[in-house]
Amino acid sequence: MSTVAITVNGTLRSEEIEDRLLLVTFLRERLGLTGTHVGCDTSQCGACVIHLDGRAVKSCTLLAAQADGCEVTTIEGLSRDGLLHPMQEAFREHHGLQCGFCTPGMIMSAVDVLRRIPHPDEETVRHELEGNICRCTGYQNIVKAVLAASGAAA
Incomplete structure (x- = not known):
């Protein structure tokens, strides 16, 4: 078990996780951000793309522990003040x-x-x-x- 601190959509989230937990699973199951989808389990479809420190990455290819100290933006974090991106x-x-x-x-x-x-x-x-x-x-x-x-x- 490890503790990660990840800023997700502007909010710092600190959670204890299993070392093998995928970032996509962390976002969906631990944080309830279900806009990030799992579509293929082979990292080919792109349904799980998020921004990690401002760059697009497939969140099914990263462990949540690898995002420790990083800034993550999901689809839920794109809109601002009730307005769509x-x-x-x-x-x-x-x-x-x-x-x-x-x-x-x-x-x-x-x-x-x-x-x-x-x-x-x-x-x-x-x-x-x-x-x-x-x-x-x-x-x-x-x-x-x-x-x-x-x-x-x-």
């Missing part, structure tokens, strides 16, 4: 979702894409989101949403 708003406006299961991870990845590449083109968006799988759509509206959030023509 611009990427969340773009996904809503451009219907960049279908069943919604992949949407939190897709949005978290897309926010990271725009942090690194503020004005991507369509090909770049598609390439950057290759680590996120959507089983329902053809990705067209997802790409439109990311381009819209970047200020590019959608």
Whole structure:
């Protein structure tokens, strides 16, 4: 057993955990932040993407102990003062979702894409989101949403 101190969505959380506890399990089961999804158990789908110290990571590939002392942002932490994050708003406006299961991870990845590449083109968006799988759509509206959030023509 270990004690971790992780700032999650702006709040410091200190918990005693088993050393083998995955970060995604810590977020979902210990903190009740169920917007971070587990979709594949092989780290291929991207449904579990969160931001760790400002960078997109798949939370199913990290132990919670590895996040000790770090800052984590989940989909629940993107909105501010009751307003959706611009990427969340773009996904809503451009219907960049279908069943919604992949949407939190897709949005978290897309926010990271725009942090690194503020004005991507369509090909770049598609390439950057290759680590996120959507089983329902053809990705067209997802790409439109990311381009819209970047200020590019959608």
